[in-house]
Amino acid sequence: MKLYLKIWRQKDASAPGKIVDYTLDGVEGDMSFLEMLDILNEDLISKGEEPVEFDHDCREGICGTCSLQINGEPHGPDRLVTTCQLHMRKFNDGDTIVIEPFRAKAFPVIKDLIVDRSAFDRIQQAGGYISVNTSGNTIDANTIPINKYDADEAMDAATCIGCGACVAACKNASAMLFTSAKVSQFALLPQGQVEATERVQNMVRQMDLEGFGNCTNTGACEVECPKGISLTNIARMNREYLAATCKG
Amino acid sequence: MSLIKSSLARKYVMALSGLFLVTFLILHVTINLASVFSPDFFNEASHFMGYNPIVQFLMQPILIAGVIIHFVMGFVLEIQNKKARDVSYVKYKGSANAPWVSRNMIYSGLVILAFLALHFYDFWVHEMAYKYVEANPEDPTRYYHETVEKFEPIWRTVLYVVSFVLLGLHLWHGFASSFQSMGANNKYTEGFKKFAKIFAVVVPLAFAFIAIYHHLNPITH
Numbered sequence: 381m382k383l384y385l386k387i388w389r390q391k392d393a394s395a396p397g398k399i400v401d402y403t404l405d406g407v408e409g410d411m412s413f414l415e416m417l418d419i420l421n422e423d424l425i426s427k428g429e430e431p432v433e434f435d436h437d438c439r440e441g442i443c444g445t446c447s448l449q450i451n452g453e454p455h456g457p458d459r460l461v462t463t464c465q466l467h468m469r470k471f472n473d474g475d476t477i478v479i480e481p482f483r484a485k486a487f488p489v490i491k492d493l494i495v496d497r498s499a500f501d502r503i504q505q506a507g508g509y510i511s512v513n514t515s516g517n518t519i520d521a522n523t524i525p526i527n528k529y530d531a532d533e534a535m536d537a538a539t540c541i542g543c544g545a546c547v548a549a550c551k552n553a554s555a556m557l558f559t560s561a562k563v564s565q566f567a568l569l570p571q572g573q574v575e576a577t578e579r580v581q582n583m584v585r586q587m588d589l590e591g592f593g594n595c596t597n598t599g600a601c602e603v604e605c606p607k608g609i610s611l612t613n614i615a616r617m618n619r620e621y622l623a624a625t626c627k628g
Numbered sequence: 629m630s631l632i633k634s635s636l637a638r639k640y641v642m643a644l645s646g647l648f649l650v651t652f653l654i655l656h657v658t659i660n661l662a663s664v665f666s667p668d669f670f671n672e673a674s675h676f677m678g679y680n681p682i683v684q685f686l687m688q689p690i691l692i693a694g695v696i697i698h699f700v701m702g703f704v705l706e707i708q709n710k711k712a713r714d715v716s717y718v719k720y721k722g723s724a725n726a727p728w729v730s731r732n733m734i735y736s737g738l739v740i741l742a743f744l745a746l747h748f749y750d751f752w753v754h755e756m757a758y759k760y761v762e763a764n765p766e767d768p769t770r771y772y773h774e775t776v777e778k779f780e781p782i783w784r785t786v787l788y789v790v791s792f793v794l795l796g797l798h799l800w801h802g803f804a805s806s807f808q809s810m811g812a813n814n815k816y817t818e819g820f821k822k823f824a825k826i827f828a829v830v831v832p833l834a835f836a837f838i839a840i841y842h843h844l845n846p847i848t849h
Contacts, residue, residue, distance in 0.1 A: 388718070399718055452721030478719040485714045497690035551722055551731055554635075584636055592703050593712030594635045596733060597805040603725035612813050619811025621636045 381407045381473035385420065387432055388480045390489050397489065399478070409469030413456060414439060414446060416468050417479075433492035439464040441606065444541030446550070448493055449480040454545035454604050462543060462606045482544050484553035486590040499590040500542045500558060506586035507564040507579035510571050521571065530568045535563035539607045546601035546609070552593030557601040559587045560617035561609045567620050577624040584621055638705055643809035645698040646802050649826070652691055660838050667772040674771035678755060699741055706734045729801045743791035750778055779842035784805040788790050788839040796832035803828055 382405045390397030404420050411419075414436050419430035437445035446463040450456035455468045471477065479493065487495040512518060526534075538561075546557035563580050566572025572579070595614060602611045662670035677683050722731050729736065754774075760762050779785050794835070803824035807817055 386718070449717060452717065452719040453724050456722070472715050479719055483713050483715055483717050489715075542662060549725055551726070553712040554709075588633070588635050591712060591785065592635075593709040594638055595809075596705070596730065597711070597801070597808050598726035598730040600722070600725040601833075603707070611808065615808050615811050615813040615817075616809075618636060618639065618809060619813070621634070622811060625634075625637075 381409070381468070381471070382476075383407055383416075384476040387474060387493070388458045389432070389492055392491055393488055403502075405564060407468050409467065410469045412439070412464055413448070413450065413466040413468065414464050414505075426445055433494050436464060437496050441465045442541065444543035447482045447495065447497075447544060449478075449482055449548055454482060454548035455543075459603070460606055460608055462541075478598075481601055482548035484544075484547045484592065486543060486553070486555070486592050487547060495544075497542070497544050500544065500555070502590065503555065503559055503583050503586045504542075504562060507575065507582040508566070509577065509599065510566060512571075524570050526569060526592075534565050534568040536565070537561045537568070537609065537613055540565075540605075540609050541607060543606060545549040545604045547592065549604035550595075551594065551598060552596055552602065554595045554601070555587050555590070555592040556595040556614050556617070557605060557609055557611070559583050560613040563617045563620060564613040567616060576620065577627050580617060580620040580624050584617070638701060639809040641697065641701050642705065643806035645694050645701065646806050648694045649698060650799070650803055650806075652694070657834050658755075661800055661834060663772060663775055664838055664841050671771045675766070675768040678759070678771075679766060680705055695744070699737070702734065702737050707816070729797045730805075733798060733801060735764070736794045739791060739794040740798060743787070743794075746784075746787065750784070751775075772782055773847060776842045776845075776847050778844050782843065784841040785839050789836045792832040792836040792839070797827050799828035800825060800831070 382403065384506050385402040385404055386399045387402060388397055389400045402420060404416070404423070407416050407419070414434070417432060417434055424431050435445045435447055437443045439446075441462045444462070446455075448455065448463045451462065451464070455461060456470065457465045458466050480499075481487075481489050481493045481495045484495075486499040487497055490496050505579060540558060540561035544558070544560060547553050547555050550557075563583055566579060567576060597611070597614075599611055602609065659670065659673045662673060702777075804821040807820050807824070812820065
């Protein structure tokens with residue numbers, strides 16, 4: 381198929397960017413979206429032009445590295461997939477595809493389609509962990525009985541790959557879904573109780589410091605999340621935060 | 629202190645002030661419905677609300693404070709949210725993942741704010757002038773006539789009905805959303821959310837019915 385691509389090109393973080401038009405022929409429906417960009421880049425390199433920079437790593441929907449706002453939606457029009465899992469058969473011959481970086485003040489553009497998502501790392505570092513004694517007498521996590529419902533909920537929250545689609549989709553560029561998933565995966569388990577109060581307070585504080593917007597419960601994040609992280613995590617974080625603040 | 633600065637605290641304030649205003653709407657629509665079904669009761673209830681010192685000097689200031697807090701916090705959040713995305717998308721397909729009402733609360737809110745200005749001018753300013761400026765004597769029978777007369781002009785009836793539609797849209801997202809903001813997630817939450825959606829339709833519909841009814845049934849002089 382033949383596609384008309386409108387891609388955001390930006391030399392570096394401080395340079396102004398603009399949309400550049402490309403026409404790409406010979407795209408197969410079985411290709412992934414990133415493979416389509418690979419072909420474009422090979423074409424550009426062969427012409428002596430600068431290839432389009434974009435983030436990618438595992439290319440199997442696990443690592444959360446790939447991003448891209450495709451025709452106005454993070455990870456494109458398909459549901460529960462990352463950009464690397466998006467097949468070109470979702471598009472038609474002659475389509476125009478607008479490809480932009482994820483937009484948020486907290487996700488500054490580094491180059492072309494690559495954004496700096498280290499704000500998520502700092503939120504995680506602020507409390508997204510448990511302290512475990514690893515000096516030789518580590519207790520196996522499975523020795524503590526946990527009911528199936530809580531274990532499943534915690535596991536569901538833990539499937540968040542931190543790709544940033546929630547922020548990209550949210551009209552307010554809010555990071556509540558990410559932060560709440562990271563709070564929830566510990567809040568539901570006994571191992572997470574020791575640091576529960578500080579965790580939610582510190583992670584929310586860091587989230588605010590990074591300059592993300594406020595959640596207005598539109599639910600766009602949940603729809604666009606490639607891992608289907610539920611809004612119930614946000615409700616849980618709201619509850620945890622209120623309880624933590626009341627405790628002092 | 630951390631609670632005041634936090635983005636989550638701002639959510640709590642929006643949710644709680646919104647829920648407070650919802651409870652006021654229940655009282656308001658109940659008394660207003662009396663103007664259709666029982667003008668005498670409407671006069672009685674309005675007189676009580678207008679002259680009871682607890683209502684006038686405690687509940688009324690709290691209500692006005694609730695309205696101001698909800699609007700001011702709404703604007704503060706909107707400004708912060710705009711700043712959180714300093715470069716806009718060339719193409720942003722909001723309709724793909726969120727309903728229109730949830731994405732445009734600021735606009736439905738602005739229409740309601742404009743409506744409140746008209747509504748306060750129509751009833752509250754008149755009431756304050758009648759009681760405290762002109763210092764007229766108490767008249768427990770005047771409220772029904774005053775209310776019905778307001779809806780004689782078609783323009784005011786239309787403006788009120790349009791505002792009630794926007795109020796319904798605002799409540800459709802806002803009321804159910806307040807439970808999420810307060811962290812509610814138990815076996816009753818889904819039921820509450822369904823009730824909130826019904827409320828968002830029924831209450832504005834009742835207000836619109838009252839306005840249209842009085843417009844179609846003017847007092848003959």
